[in-house]
Amino acid sequence: MSPKQGRKIALVGASGNVGSQTLSALLSQNIHTITVIQRPESTAEFPPKVILNKGPLDDEAFLAGALNGQDVLVLQLPRPVTDIRPGLIRAAAKANVKYILPVEFGTDPEAKIVDEFDHLAQKRETRKLVEDLGTSSWIAVVTNPWLDLGLSVGGWGIRVKERKAALFEGGNTKVNTSTLKRSGEATAELLSLPETELVKFRNRAFFISSFYVSQQEIFESVLRATKTTEKDWDVTTPTVNDVTKESDEALKAGNFMKSFLDKYYMTHLREGFGGDYNDKVDSKNLRLPEEDFDKVVAETLKSAGLA
Ligand SMILES: NC(=O)c1ccc[n+]([C@@H]2O[C@H](COP(=O)([O-])OP(=O)(O)OC[C@H]3O[C@@H](n4cnc5c(N)ncnc54)[C@H](OP(=O)(O)O)[C@@H]3O)[C@@H](O)[C@H]2O)c1
Structure with missing residues (x-):
């Protein structure tokens, strides 16, 4: 397997169920520079190696500044928090962030189930926005229900x-x-792939399964x-x-x-x-x-x- 590649990675929702697992797996790779972007009212704390950037998540100018120089934006916000997602995507495009992992971490975006639930169908709009803005690429991390x-x-x-x-x-x-731990670990492995490998997941899903x-x-x-x-x-x-x-x-x-x-x-x-x-699982190719x-x-x- 090719050597790993360190990146500048910004996380939003890093203290949550899947966010905390992703953060700890990324830190244990020991090759990335991690920035957590956090709403001002949050009291969650992070290890000293993490750069913390607190500010209003509905302020696109703040977000574009916080995202300046980042290679990746990972969004792991709670399901009901939908209003700030487009602003985060626009700010990432403004800051030339190459990859966005939007709020997915669930269902296969191509699956029939998507049309049965509004919150799943809404995720299409986010992916389309990334594509329409034309600067970043999305990668939809699929885990199925944990x-x-x-x-x-x-x-x-x-x-x-x-x-x-x-x-x-x-x-x-x-x-x-997938377990929460495996969801975080496999996401960290994905983001540590060399560019020649990571680029293959541009605007497509990355399937994890425990x-x-x-x-x-x-x-x-x-x-x-x-x-x-x-x-x-x-x-x-x-x-x-x-x-x-x-x-x-x-x-x-x-x-x-x-x-x-x-x-x-x-x-x-x-x-x-x-x-x-099961015939599409990407995480089976990782060293986990x-x-x-x-x-x-x-x-x-x-x-x-x-x-
Ligand atoms: N596969 C599954 O079974 C499954 C289940 C649930 C969710 N999901 C997916 O995973 C994603 C993340 O879910 P999760 O359960 O990990 O999230 P979560 O733990 O509920 O929340 C993640 C973090 O978001 C921040 N946050 C909370 N409320 C917020 C608000 N109103 N505005 C801004 N930030 C807020 C908090 O961090 P701070 O306090 O640090 O700001 C929180 O720790 C979901 O959107 C969904 O797509 C999948």
């Missing part, structure tokens, strides 16, 4: 605390999923981690219509999170909707150690107080 974060918040159809598992149509469809598993396999691992058997659980095998109905009812009852989680995971698990990208599926599930449940 295994660890998903399990700790009742995603994947498995509510560990309530001992309820809704195995969608039997739970045998295989999909790709595991290629079915919901049934995730559930079996949860049983091992919780030292329970199926008899201890309320297990159902809902259809698309069942999940959709339950999700709509949850929304009507004001439970947005349950409504979203049920529909979101179910759609990734639907055959042909893009949750299976194998992860242990059962260990990840057990540690996730333990740290969430669920096992």
